[in-house]
Amino acid sequence: MSNKLDFMKESLETLKDIGLDFDIPVMNSGAEAQITVEGKSMLNFASNNYLGLVNHPELKTAAKEAVDQWGVGAGAVRYIAGTLDLHIELEQRLARFKETEAAMYVQTGVVANLTAIAGLMSDEDVIFSDRLNHASIIDAAILSKAKVVVYEHCDMDDLQAKITDHLPHYQRGLIVTDGVFSMDGDIAPLDQICEIAEQYNLLTMVDDSHGDGVLGQGRGIVHHFGLHGKIDIEVGTLSKAFGVIGGVIAGKRLVVDYINAHGRAHSFSTGTTPADTAACLAALDILERSTELVDKLWANTDYFRTGMQDLGFSLGNTQTPITPILLGEVDLARQFAKRMLEEGIFAAAQTFPLVPKGKARIRLINTAAHSREDLDFALSVFEKIGLELGVIRNREQ
Ligand SMILES: Cc1ncc(COP(=O)(O)O)c(C=O)c1O
Numbered sequence: 001m002s003n004k005l006d007f008m009k010e011s012l013e014t015l016k017d018i019g020l021d022f023d024i025p026v027m028n029s030g031a032e033a034q035i036t037v038e039g040k041s042m043l044n045f046a047s048n049n050y051l052g053l054v055n056h057p058e059l060k061t062a063a064k065e066a067v068d069q070w071g072v073g074a075g076a077v078r079y080i081a082g083t084l085d086l087h088i089e090l091e092q093r094l095a096r097f098k099e100t101e102a103a104m105y106v107q108t109g110v111v112a113n114l115t116a117i118a119g120l121m122s123d124e125d126v127i128f129s130d131r132l133n134h135a136s137i138i139d140a141a142i143l144s145k146a147k148v149v150v151y152e153h154c155d156m157d158d159l160q161a162k163i164t165d166h167l168p169h170y171q172r173g174l175i176v177t178d179g180v181f182s183m184d185g186d187i188a189p190l191d192q193i194c195e196i197a198e199q200y201n202l203l204t205m206v207d208d209s210h211g212d213g214v215l216g217q218g219r220g221i222v223h224h225f226g227l228h229g230k231i232d233i234e235v236g237t238l239s240k241a242f243g244v245i246g247g248v249i250a251g252k253r254l255v256v257d258y259i260n261a262h263g264r265a266h267s268f269s270t271g272t273t274p275a276d277t278a279a280c281l282a283a284l285d286i287l288e289r290s291t292e293l294v295d296k297l298w299a300n301t302d303y304f305r306t307g308m309q310d311l312g313f314s315l316g317n318t319q320t321p322i323t324p325i326l327l328g329e330v331d332l333a334r335q336f337a338k339r340m341l342e343e344g345i346f347a348a349a350q351t352f353p354l355v356p357k358g359k360a361r362i363r364l365i366n367t368a369a370h371s372r373e374d375l376d377f378a379l380s381v382f383e384k385i386g387l388e389l390g391v392i393r394n395r396e397q
Helices: 006-017 057-070 078-081 086-096 109-120 134-142 156-169 190-200 221-225 253-262 275-291 292-311 331-340 372-387
Strands: 034-037 040-046 104-108 126-130 147-151 173-178 203-207 233-237 247-251 322-328 348-350 360-365
Touching: 057 253, 057 275, 086 104, 086 247, 086 275, 104 109, 104 253, 104 275, 109 134, 109 203, 109 233, 109 247, 126 134, 126 156, 134 147, 134 173, 147 348, 156 173, 156 190, 156 221, 173 190, 190 203, 190 221, 247 253, 253 275, 275 292, 292 322, 322 331, 331 348, 331 360, 331 372
Parallel strands: 126 147, 126 173, 173 203, 203 233
Antiparallel strands: 034 040, 104 247, 233 247, 322 360, 348 360
16 A cells, blocks of 8 residues: 555655755845845845835834834734734725725735635636736635636736626626736736726726835825726735735725625734734835835836846836846756856746746846846846856847
8 A cells, every 4th residue: 555645755756856846045134135045145136125125224113112012913813802903003004005995904915815805706706817817816716616717918808708708607707917917027907907897897806916015106006007996906915015014905995894704814813913013004104205215116127127128138028126037948047047146146037837838037026225236236147147048149249
């Protein structure tokens, strides 16, 4: 008789063979522009610390003071004894910031998607989901038991055709999309999605995890398109541009109350810590006070993207600080990543299943914490590696 755990060993060996054994790098410093990884000093292009808030003095002070006042944990799930007045204050401030009637602050962005989608939809409903949506949207849709219809990435004709085919068989429909797509850096056509949703009376949801703090002067994709009041559910994370942790679900009071009552993922898990909640409030203070960090992020983005384009790299359709270097084959992406680490740049190769087969890439994220010298150093390293591996051609040739 075979050992009942053998299948696990075989599966892990297969993953290792195809390079998906998750050999996780260990950081010896916080997510700054300059970091130490496994003892080596590197320039960081891998973290989502868009505004450099991870190590901001105001957030650190707020977190420390919250620990002194409240202790280190919330002590219970929100419904029993875990709702602190800090949580309520943050939810009111998030609603004001996003210009919605109400907002919920939950444990993470993943929990926000699980709560919102599984709370809203049921086996009598249909979800229209962009092919490149985040894994937590895909999992949330499965959890909801609704019929899931995947439309081609940002393809509004395909979305419309699929709505016409499927909607008549279901009670309610939802269109869900990432706001900014995390592997490509492109922006969903939310204005067109809204129009289609209005035409068919569908619910709309956007996951703005990479847009919050980045698009629309930092206020996200709805602000970017001027669609206030038109998107039913705005989900986001406080772990990227906000530099802390937590998820947000924002919208009309009725919608938020409904999700709060029917979603489950958030409600059986303890509330976020006082330190995290207070740090998020401090991040909001900074974002509401000035757009300085957002402006610096975009100035860096324009500079870096132009530099990479001028070198001749293929960057796809990015419109945000997410810059993919499209390389195609896995081996080339791995070679590129290895050389990058040797030269002191920290960023990961993204291969299948994180991106489609044959579309391996290096994903770079520049932040407001990078200096011009950092970006110039990175551009010189990419030029060197690109020429060495034949990804770009010498400009003098
Ligand atoms: C689009 C999107 N949604 C949700 C999440 C999850 O956010 P969190 O890390 O707060 O769980 C991420 C993070 O990678 C993301 O990119």
